[in-house]
Amino acid sequence: MKANETTGRPGRSGREEQVDQRRAELLEAARKVVLERGLANTRVADIAKATDVSGGLIHYHFATKDVLLTEMLRAASVDDIRKLQDVADSPGSSVDRMDAVLHFYLPEEGDNSGWVLWLEAWAASVREQALRNIVGELDGAWLAVVERVIREGVRSGEFTCDDPAAAAERLDAMLDGLAIRYTLQLGAMSRRHFLEQARIAAAREVGLDRSAFPRSR
Template sequence: MRSAEGTRGSRADQADQRRAELLDAARRVVLERGISNTRVADIAKATNVSGGLIHYHFATKDELITAMLRVTIDGEVARLKELVQAEGPAAERLDRVLRYYIPRSRTDQSWLLWIDAFAAGLRETVVRDILLELETAWIGAVEQVIQAGVDSGAFTCDDPHGAAERLDSMLDGLIIRYTLHPSVLSRGRLLEHARIAAAREVSVPRSAFPLS
C-alpha cells in the first residue's frame, strides 16, 4: 500500500512535469508569435490542454512567460559559470565566453527569444528585470575572466568592469544586425569584431585569440 508521503511525492512530480511541459510549449509559441502576441489560448492549443489547466499552474500569462524566461536564463547563467571556471590561458577563456554569447546562427532560438524580450521589456517591467539580470550575469562573467587575466599578468586593463560593459554593448548591437541582416554581417565577421575589440580592451595582440 502506497504511503501518503509517497502519494504526495508522486503528485508533486506530476505537477512539476506538467509545468515543465507548459513552459516548453510557451517557449515554442513565443518563438513563433512573439511575447506580446502570445495568448494563453495559444499555449493551451499547442499542448492540447484547457486554459483552465494552465491557469491552475500559472495564475496569469505574465506569470507563465516570466517562468519560461526564468528557466531559460537559469540555464544560460549556469553555462556561463562553467565557462568562467574552466581552465586555460586567459585569452582562450575570454574567447570561450565571447563565442558562447554570439549566436550559432541567425535562427538561434535563444537569441530570437531575447531579442523579442528586449522589445517587450520596453513596456513590461517583469521582462525588463529579467533582461537586466541576464545582462548583469554576462557582464559579470566577462569582467571575472578579464580580472583573472589581469591578476595572472596576461592582460592589462585598468577597468575590467568597464571593458565588459563595452564588449556587451558592442555585441548586442552587432548580434541584432547579424540576426536581421545576415547577408550584411556574417557570423565569422561578427566574431572577428568581438576578438579585435576584446584584444584592445585587455592590451594583447589580436593573434592571442584564435584565427577562426
Template sequence: MARVRLSVEERREELLRAAVEQIQSRGVAAVRIADVASALGVSNALVLYHYSTKENLVAAAFTYAAEGDLAHLRKLLGRRTSAVRRLRAAVRWYAPTGQAKGWRLWIEGWAASLREPALRSVTRELDQQWKAALAEVIAEGAAAGEFVCADPSAAAWRLTALLDGLAVQMTSYAGALTKATMLEWTDEALARELGLERAELADSAR
C-alpha cells in the first residue's frame, strides 16, 4: 500500500517523533540516521533532506519534545487560581513521580551536550525557559502577598536543580525512593522557597 503523502510540517513532525523514540531507546551517541529512517520505513536521504546532519536532527528532536512539556507547564501555571496552587501543581507534575515525560531523554541530552555545542545551546535555552516560567509565577504570588520570596529567580533555580537531581536518581536507580517520599520532599522544598509551613502549603493549594 502506498504511503500517504505528508506535508513538509507533517513529515518533519513524524521524523522528530521517531527520533525522540530512538534516542530514548538507544541513546544519543548510538542513534543513527538509519535508525530513524528504518523506524518509519523511509530512506536515509529523506531524513537528511529535512535535517542535513544527525546533530541537527537530535537538536530538533530535543526541542520538539521539550516544547511539548513546556506548553503543558505554561498551561498549569496560567490557570486562574492562586499562585501557590499553580506552583504546587507544576512542581508535582515536573517531578519524576509526576506526568512529565522525557526524563531519560533529558538525561541523554545533558550528557551529550558536554561534547556537542549545538545541543548544549538548545538544552540551555530550554532549561532557561523552564526556570523563567516558574520564576514569573513565584514573583506574581509574592507581589500578591500570598507568600514571601525575595529572589524568585534563585528560588526557581533551586527548585529545578532539586527536581533534576531527583530525576537522575530515579531514572538511573528505579525504585530507590517511593513516590510518597518524592512528593514529601518536593512539597518541603516548595514550602521552604515560599516561606510557608508544609501545612500552610497544603491548605493554600486546596
C-alpha cells in the first residue's frame, strides 16, 4: 500500500490526519477544563471556549459531552498504562525497577493534576459504568505491572514472596490511600514521606529490609 505523501504513513489521508489532530486537541482541552472545573461542572461550552471553536464542531467529533469526557479519560488511561509499562521494563535490578514504579505512581512535586483527574474519575464512576470500566482497566494494568515486577524478582532470587498477586494488591491499596491523602491534604504529607512509606511497604512485601531500597532520591 502506498504511503501518504504528506505523512509517510500507509493508508492515511491528510484529511484523516487533520481529524485525528483536532480530536486530540479537543481531548486535551477537555482534560484541562476538567482539572479546572471538575467533571460534573464541565460543559461543552467551556471546552469550546478553551479551544476557540464552536460547540457544533465539538459535537461533530463527539456526539455528546459524556462521550467526549469518557474518551478523554480513556486516552489518559492508555497513556498512563504505556508509560507505566515502559518504567517497569527499564534496565536494572528488580529493586531498581520496583523503585522506579513507585516513583511513577507518586504525584509530581508541585503538580498533582494527574491524581486530581483520576480522583474525579473515581467519584464519577460510582454512577457511570463507562467510567468505571476505564478506572478498572487502569487499576488492573497497574496491578499486573507490579505483580510482574515481583514475580520477576522472585525468579531472579532478589525477592521472597509466596503470593505476588496478593502482594501487589496490598501495595496498590496502600498507595491509593496515601495518594488520596497527599492530593487532598496539601501540605499534610511531603512527597519524600510518601515515597518512604511506599518503599517500606514494598520492601516488606518482597521479603527485604528497607535498606535494600534507596534512602532518598
